[in-house]
Amino acid sequence: MREEFLHFLWQYKLFNTKSLLSVKGETIEVINSGVYNTNSGPDFLNAEVKIDGQLWIGNIEIHVKSSDWYMHHHERDINYDAVTLHVVWDYDAEVFMKNNLPLPTVELQQFIQKEVLENYQKLFLKEQRWIPCEKQIREVDSFLLDNWLERLYFERLENKAGFIKELLIQSNNDYEAVLFQLLAKNFGLKVNREAFLELSNSFDFSILRKVRFNEEQLSALLLGQAGFLEGDVKDNYYVQLQKEYNYLQHKYQLKSLAKQRFQFFRMRPSNFPTIRIAQLVALYHRHQNLFSQILEVYSLKDFYMLFSVGVNDFWKIHYTFETVSKKSAKRLTKSFIDLLIINTIIPLKFVYEQARGEVNEEGLLKLMQQLKPEKNSIISKFSELKIEAKNAFESQALLELKNNYCVKKHCLKCAIGNSLLRR
Structure with a gap:
């Protein structure tokens, strides 16, 4: 499990939002998942969350394991004092706030939609492939693909x-x-x-x-x-x-x-x-x-x-x-x-x-x-996957896709991967 995937789940609320509970049984209602923070500090800023009916506006920190809080020394960092909710995949240790009360924590794996997890496993956990989505890429909507190629x-x-x-x-x-x-x-x-x-x-x-x-x-x-x-x-x-x-x-x-x-x-x-x-x-x-x-x-x-x-x-x-x-x-x-x-x-x-x-x-x-598409091994391989480059614009976009997304497994930042995961 990747922490980046947990960020993706939280940002797009790809979990059961209607019956979300903390590990202590508190009801959790996500009003606003917050602003994704790409700098140092908590993962999501200014989120709005109701915990047992009480509205809290603060930050969200996400980890694969709850014990990562201590592994990363967040207990010593004042930037994490305003964290109102800890979202983890595996709850293996209790985390306390400065007032010595347990930090409200959600173990997300209990609320993840089965289809989303299966889609994630297809991309990341299966056998080695030329690109992670090579067996699914043809399922992507052509309008989405065309727009993504232009951006690429x-x-x-x-x-x-x-x-x-x-x-x-x-x-x-x-x-x-x-x-x-x-x-x-x-x-x-x-x-x-x-x-x-x-x-x-x-x-x-x-x-x-x-x-x-x-x-x-x-x-x-x-x-x-x-x-x-x-x-x-x-x-x-x-x-x-x-x-x-x-x-x-x-x-x-x-x-x-x-x-x-x-x-x-x-x-x-x-x-x-x-x-x-x-x-x-x-x-x-x-x-x-x-x-x-x-x-x-x-x-x-x-x-x-x-x-x-x-x-x-x-x-x-x-x-x-x-x-x-x-x-x-x-x-x-x-x-x-x-x-x-x-x-x-x-x-x-x-x-x-x-x-x-x-x-x-x-x-x-x-x-x-x-201009005609370039001829090289990458464009030929995409052709085998039934993704044909009709011109140089598309072949250049496919080179960018392969080298800066597929090779690095940045599927969560890719419109194609995003679409496949959210189905």
């Missing part, structure tokens, strides 16, 4: 916003600089994500602002900082980039990363860090004020046009500096742009609009609903 999506946005706000503080609210950091991180995908973020942080963004008009200098800056220009390659383009980077390194006192930070192993050539850097170069050489442009865009078609960039002639026939390959444009694919929209563009637009008190929730949702 915005919770996920808020979580992403925390990291973005930290970057904004570090950059003195330079949204263009933060956009570059986020794009770089997501250009690295899962394997090279942290290395690309380090790359974006290895020099001041003001340097990129100065050199982005010159494609060769911009290439030299990013590839040089990534450590890819420290070898001895017999190629004119490589040699020219080396010269440009040596000049920039001396001028701006730059220190490059070790190229070993970037992984090529078991990666598709299209995801090689050299190609992703070349695409990032193409994007920033083509668009001089990228953040200002994305603020004006909500159409998926317009985003595809904005990010439709290909690499320069050298990279069209190379995946690395050393080896020539079959010619290809190596443009950003729609599926890759979708990932950038999901993980970079929308979260940053959300933070920007939130800071100005004008979040266009409808516009953000509409854009997410135009």
Whole structure:
């Protein structure tokens, strides 16, 4: 039995309220269960309870065992002097008030509805499952599920916003600089994500602002900082980039990363860090004020046009500096742009609009609903449970559900778990 579940029972009065008695036989009538206290102190504040017909306004403390009162040293804490009722699952010790009278106590297990307890056991006490409610989730009302998914999506946005706000503080609210950091991180995908973020942080963004008009200098800056220009390659383009980077390194006192930070192993050539850097170069050489442009865009078609960039002639026939390959444009694919929209563009637009008190929730949702759902093991497993993600909005919400509710067994805080328990 979890104390959190007892809080849930008390808050929603999921017990026999008409014949509630204390362990001493006193009649208990709950007028108001009180305000749930998430800080230190009693669990519910300012509750209204009649004990043998006498109205008491005070606090409620809840424990699995009544002896937990002493285990938690509440007898020494003045914050618990105003407790008027002790609610427990198992009454194993008597608790006294300051006037040496027994604290009125309810042993809740005697009054719990059988169906509520069975629903609780189905969620928490059965065999290990991928999610606690995997055998019941399809029974949840579709209207409730749709509304819960929308709330989950915005919770996920808020979580992403925390990291973005930290970057904004570090950059003195330079949204263009933060956009570059986020794009770089997501250009690295899962394997090279942290290395690309380090790359974006290895020099001041003001340097990129100065050199982005010159494609060769911009290439030299990013590839040089990534450590890819420290070898001895017999190629004119490589040699020219080396010269440009040596000049920039001396001028701006730059220190490059070790190229070993970037992984090529078991990666598709299209995801090689050299190609992703070349695409990032193409994007920033083509668009001089990228953040200002994305603020004006909500159409998926317009985003595809904005990010439709290909690499320069050298990279069209190379995946690395050393080896020539079959010619290809190596443009950003729609599926890759979708990932950038999901993980970079929308979260940053959300933070920007939130800071100005004008979040266009409808516009953000509409854009997410135009995107295809992500493909990963979590979304596939939900699909097996007949919970199909129709778009990226729903797949992002399901990721939030699994990672921050199901894994942590926060069923009592989840609208789905709440609904199943209260049936």
